[in-house]
Amino acid sequence: AKYLKLLDVFPKTVDDAKEQSVSGGGVSVVVFFILFILFVSETSMFMEVQKKHELHVDTTRGGMLLINFDIHFLALPCSVLSLDAMDVSGEHELDVVRDVYKRQIGRDGKPYGDVISQKVKTSSDAVSIQRIKDQIGEGCNIYGTLSAQKVSGNFHFSLHAQDFHVLSAVFPDRQHVNTSHVINHLSFGQDYPGIKHTLDGEVKLLEKGSGTFEYYIKIVPTIYNYLKAGAVHTNQYSVTDHFRKQQEGFPAVYFIYDISPIMVTVREQRASFTHYATQLCAIIGGTFVVAGLLHRLSRLLLSLLDPAAGLLPSPGKAPI
Numbered sequence: 001a002k003y004l005k006l007l008d009v010f011p012k013t014v015d016d017a018k019e020q021s022v023s024g025g026g027v028s029v030v031v032f033f034i035l036f037i038l039f040v041s042e043t044s045m046f047m048e049v050q051k052k053h054e055l056h057v058d059t060t061r062g063g064m065l066l067i068n069f070d071i072h073f074l075a076l077p078c079s080v081l082s083l084d085a086m087d088v089s090g091e092h093e094l095d096v097v098r099d100v101y102k103r104q105i106g107r108d109g110k111p112y113g114d115v116i117s118q119k120v121k122t123s124s125d126a127v128s129i130q131r132i133k134d135q136i137g138e139g140c141n142i143y144g145t146l147s148a149q150k151v152s153g154n155f156h157f158s159l160h161a162q163d164f165h166v167l168s169a170v171f172p173d174r175q176h177v178n179t180s181h182v183i184n185h186l187s188f189g190q191d192y193p194g195i196k197h198t199l200d201g202e203v204k205l206l207e208k209g210s211g212t213f214e215y216y217i218k219i220v221p222t223i224y225n226y227l228k229a230g231a232v233h234t235n236q237y238s239v240t241d242h243f244r245k246q247q248e249g250f251p252a253v254y255f256i257y258d259i260s261p262i263m264v265t266v267r268e269q270r271a272s273f274t275h276y277a278t279q280l281c282a283i284i285g286g287t288f289v290v291a292g293l294l295h296r297l298s299r300l301l302l303s304l305l306d307p308a309a310g311l312l313p314s315p316g317k318a319p320i
Helices: 002-006 022-047 125-134 164-170 273-305
Strands: 050-057 064-073 082-087 100-105 111-116 139-149 153-158 181-188 202-204 211-225 231-245 253-259 262-269
Touching: 022 273, 064 153, 082 139, 125 164, 139 153, 181 231, 181 253
Parallel strands: 211 253, 211 262
Antiparallel strands: 050 262, 064 139, 064 181, 082 153, 100 111, 100 139, 153 253, 181 202, 211 231
């Protein structure tokens, strides 16, 4: 025990040598309050799931691109509106109806009728023309999922649901084809916590005239790794847009996309307990050391201002 006592790095001070003061008590209260705040902050950071982002070259090949959309056309009826898709591989599909749904929107802004999930052309042009004329001024909510090859391409909403001569009979002046629209939602794959869809809530209104809206989208492949629930392969995107006044043909709304060669990996992670314990030790030790230094400095400054405190000799007395 005698030799073990020599290794003690925590020497004790006898109680008679200790001096307690009001200033020391005040500093202690402040120190404990700061320690409590820092403890709560560090604990909340330890419990919170952090996200780590990594960039690397996308080496995956092939695959499909799931395009989720929900768009409200304010002045085009569902009887003329179609979804068309094409890509650089040569795939071209007009008036896609698989997993695509339309809902007619009345002039009062409320949906009515059945949800349409089929081609709307009729065998009689006269019937089609009359039906479209009856629906002029109404809108259409078109939504669903489009499956495409994971290559550059575009999908667009046009008037290909009807033949050209039918459209010409209904819209002799193409400046009256109003492509105003609201993008309620647009994404490329599954959602994950924190993902942002840039075009959600986008509103494009035409006061007069007509034209084609073009959205140029850069799709960034993304892998999101959950802490305990596996991984999700999805996509983020950025976008710029352009409006082109109508000169010939019928207007449309284009979404032209390109695939980025860079992939983003997002990992959920939580700080280790050893890191948390080390931070707490650093907080406690550092706070006490800094508080002690500040307390000693404040007492020294007070003693310099007030020699009666004992640290400096009083006027008229020789220093000992």
